[in-house]
Amino acid sequence: MRLEQATIKDIARELQVSSSTVSRALKDYPGISDETKRKVKEMAEKLHYRPNAIALSLRKSRSFTIGVIIPEVVHFFFSTVISGIEEVAFSRGYNVILTQTNEKLAREKSSIDTMLSNQMDGFLVSYSKETTDFTHFSKLLNQGYPIVFFDRVPEIPGAIHVIVNDYAGAYDATKHLIQQGYSRIVHLAGPSNLKISQERIRGYKDALKEFGISFLPELVVECTQGTDEEAQKITAQLLQSIAPRPDAFFANNDLAAMGAIQACKNAGFSVPQEIGVVGFSNWQFCSIVDPSLSSVAQNGFQIGATATEILLDWIEKKTDPKTIQPSVVLETELLVRKSSTRI
Amino acid sequence: MRLEQATIKDIARELQVSSSTVSRALKDYPGISDETKRKVKEMAEKLHYRPNAIALSLRKSRSFTIGVIIPEVVHFFFSTVISGIEEVAFSRGYNVILTQTNEKLAREKSSIDTMLSNQMDGFLVSYSKETTDFTHFSKLLNQGYPIVFFDRVPEIPGAIHVIVNDYAGAYDATKHLIQQGYSRIVHLAGPSNLKISQERIRGYKDALKEFGISFLPELVVECTQGTDEEAQKITAQLLQSIAPRPDAFFANNDLAAMGAIQACKNAGFSVPQEIGVVGFSNWQFCSIVDPSLSSVAQNGFQIGATATEILLDWIEKKTDPKTIQPSVVLETELLVRKSSTRI
DNA sequence: TTGTAGGCGTTATCAG
DNA sequence: CTGATAACGCCTACAA
Numbered sequence: 001m002r003l004e005q006a007t008i009k010d011i012a013r014e015l016q017v018s019s020s021t022v023s024r025a026l027k028d029y030p031g032i033s034d035e036t037k038r039k040v041k042e043m044a045e046k047l048h049y050r051p052n053a054i055a056l057s058l059r060k061s062r063s064f065t066i067g068v069i070i071p072e073v074v075h076f077f078f079s080t081v082i083s084g085i086e087e088v089a090f091s092r093g094y095n096v097i098l099t100q101t102n103e104k105l106a107r108e109k110s111s112i113d114t115m116l117s118n119q120m121d122g123f124l125v126s127y128s129k130e131t132t133d134f135t136h137f138s139k140l141l142n143q144g145y146p147i148v149f150f151d152r153v154p155e156i157p158g159a160i161h162v163i164v165n166d167y168a169g170a171y172d173a174t175k176h177l178i179q180q181g182y183s184r185i186v187h188l189a190g191p192s193n194l195k196i197s198q199e200r201i202r203g204y205k206d207a208l209k210e211f212g213i214s215f216l217p218e219l220v221v222e223c224t225q226g227t228d229e230e231a232q233k234i235t236a237q238l239l240q241s242i243a244p245r246p247d248a249f250f251a252n253n254d255l256a257a258m259g260a261i262q263a264c265k266n267a268g269f270s271v272p273q274e275i276g277v278v279g280f281s282n283w284q285f286c287s288i289v290d291p292s293l294s295s296v297a298q299n300g301f302q303i304g305a306t307a308t309e310i311l312l313d314w315i316e317k318k319t320d321p322k323t324i325q326p327s328v329v330l331e332t333e334l335l336v337r338k339s340s341t342r343i
Numbered sequence: 344m345r346l347e348q349a350t351i352k353d354i355a356r357e358l359q360v361s362s363s364t365v366s367r368a369l370k371d372y373p374g375i376s377d378e379t380k381r382k383v384k385e386m387a388e389k390l391h392y393r394p395n396a397i398a399l400s401l402r403k404s405r406s407f408t409i410g411v412i413i414p415e416v417v418h419f420f421f422s423t424v425i426s427g428i429e430e431v432a433f434s435r436g437y438n439v440i441l442t443q444t445n446e447k448l449a450r451e452k453s454s455i456d457t458m459l460s461n462q463m464d465g466f467l468v469s470y471s472k473e474t475t476d477f478t479h480f481s482k483l484l485n486q487g488y489p490i491v492f493f494d495r496v497p498e499i500p501g502a503i504h505v506i507v508n509d510y511a512g513a514y515d516a517t518k519h520l521i522q523q524g525y526s527r528i529v530h531l532a533g534p535s536n537l538k539i540s541q542e543r544i545r546g547y548k549d550a551l552k553e554f555g556i557s558f559l560p561e562l563v564v565e566c567t568q569g570t571d572e573e574a575q576k577i578t579a580q581l582l583q584s585i586a587p588r589p590d591a592f593f594a595n596n597d598l599a600a601m602g603a604i605q606a607c608k609n610a611g612f613s614v615p616q617e618i619g620v621v622g623f624s625n626w627q628f629c630s631i632v633d634p635s636l637s638s639v640a641q642n643g644f645q646i647g648a649t650a651t652e653i654l655l656d657w658i659e660k661k662t663d664p665k666t667i668q669p670s671v672v673l674e675t676e677l678l679v680r681k682s683s684t685r686i
Numbered sequence: 687t688t689g690t691a692g693g694c695g696t697t698a699t700c701a702g
Numbered sequence: 703c704t705g706a707t708a709a710c711g712c713c714t715a716c717a718a
Binding site: 050052053054057063065072075080083086090093095096097098099115116259284285287288290 | 393398441456461
Binding site: 019 | 687688689690694695696
């Protein structure tokens with residue numbers, strides 16, 4: 001049914017030359033007569049010749065394809081990262097194979113397996129929330145397999161990664177809230193096993209300390225799922241149970257921040273006059289909601305692009321990146337909007 | 344540097360048997376002694392043997408990989424579609440290679456080229472806004488190459504596609520606004536060259552007609568970009584220039600709807616009391632904004648999943664789908680929220 | 687300047 | 703029950 005692709009052999013047969021001549025002519029190898037080159041290229045055109053990348057991969061043991069493993073595609077931050085990955089990969093002649101784990105460890109492992117079968121040249125990974133053991137990654141790394149982690153980075157010594165400065169982002173956000181006159185600041189934290197969550201808590205604490213505000217453990221609450229519903233429930237409860245009531249919320253992500261705002265409104269408090277809110281990530285909707293949501297922006301595109309550059313350099317130079325390619329920490333930017341501005 | 348993958352030959356050498364025996368043993372072919380099977384499988388385990396999918400692809404002229412071509416990854420609707428694609432592809436043992444065109448025709452063409460080189464088994468396509476000529480697709484279709492279009496479908500007779508019922512969605516939204524007592528309803532339309540835009544306009548018009556409201560051409564305005572800024576400007580202008588002023592907006596997408604709401608608020612009108620607003624797509628933020636945004640939901644996941652099922656059936660059965668696989672039109676669902684409820 | 691041969695990893699075919 | 707051989711499409715020593 002499907003029309004067969006023309007191969008080098010077809011061109012060779014038509015022209016009564018050997019296939020090696022055709023191969024060389026097509027790649028402008030030295031030592032091929034211009035006449036032959038011309039004829040070969042003409043025939044290639046005529047037969048709609050297209051090199052078979054699969055055959056090339058087999059020959060070179062290189063697939064020019066990188067595997068991307070992320071928790072979820074439907075996620076503003078991750079989709080932004082993917083976009084950055086795709087741009088760089090495309091411009092450097094690589095394909096991107098995508099797989100989402102849906103936060104499942106089993107899926108993560110099996111994805112890696114099929115990708116290894118498919119001879120990926122390297123991996124870009126943000127691991128699942130379920131992943132606490134990293135041997136399936138460290139084994140590959142030990143074999144010299146190129147893997148660059150982003151956003152969520154594993155406890156593997158020497159593993160290359162690209163992250164944002166979560167500490168500074170959280171510090172900035174908390175400091176900003178304090179400077180706006182809020183003092184009983186709740187931190188809606190992320191899953192405690194993720195390093196990004198820990199770093200953000202650290203930044204939050206340090207900002208408090210810097211301004212002489214004592215840290216209260218009950219003001220740091222873990223939002224495991226990170227949904228707005230979850231945050232809304234937690235916030236509503238906090239507003240009731242804690243006295244004096246909290247006057248600000250610094251959320252680990254924007255969806256949670258929106259949930260907090262909703263809960264505040266429902267409880268009859270105005271944002272930002274009575275309660276200030278800052279999110280994290282700067283999702284698309286931050287600027288269009290009312291009040292607009294202050295947020296710590298992390299440039300997902302740049303994270304993806306940078307991680308891909310590092311990975312491809314590693315792949316192509318076939319050097320040990322540990323000595324030349326440091327991990328990268330990108331800066332965040334606090335975008336102050338209405339939800340936290342009362343001065 | 345990279346540890347070499349064990350091959351069938353390695354197993355064969357270790358066991359002093361032929362590679363064909365190993366191949367057969369691994370696949371539980373009939374006519375292999377249990378003893379040999381056991382030994383082969385043990386050795387495969389020991390050497391961490393992993394079949395080389397590239398070699399298999401070359402052998403079978405099948406890559407078990409499908410190519411996905413979309414305008415943008417960072418887009419709630421498209422990311423949802425990708426998620427559906429990925430789920431089905433993974434569960435059926437296929438890989439997904441992703442490429443975004445950024446709405447550029449040139450990029451679309453070159454992506455197809457490299458994907459063809461990479462021997463994709465088929466394509467899932469939503470073409471770019473720049474694409475008006477479809478010969479690069481129809482040529483492939485004529486060669487029997489499997490392509491399933493989604494969301495944006497080309498003017499190619501017999502092309503298989505998966506779309507939502509844009510007409511009915513727009514009709515429902517408009518009808519709902521009318522029933523809520525709005526009558527001077529603006530439609531913020533999409534790019535006029537896309538069929539989805541045309542269909543939505545048609546649904547809008549028919550609902551008006553149904554309720555005896557005369558259609559006014561000046562109330563349909565094209566928003567080419569579909570951003571909130573664009574919609575905000577256009578809305579602000581409409582509120583000034585048209586008398587009597589519009590009392591409802593049905594936007595071609597949710598971002599535009601948000602822009603409209605913003606403009607209404609800025610002009611001192613309350614939503615939904617004075618002006619009603621309905622969007623299209625049901626983006627994530629619809630339920631968390633204030634007032635919550637009514638929207639016509641289109642199930643991106645299902646679109647992606649359905650398109651992938653059709654494509655893989657086509658690929659695997661190698662039948663001509665024109666006779667057995669009809670195109671699919673999925674129904675939309677109007678989600679009524681606060682932005683359009685005043686009764 | 688061009689051709690020949692061998693191999694990348696796998697499996698189908700034909701022998702034994 | 704198992705082995706040898708060829709082929710998928712391409713590239714590259716080595717020969718001529």
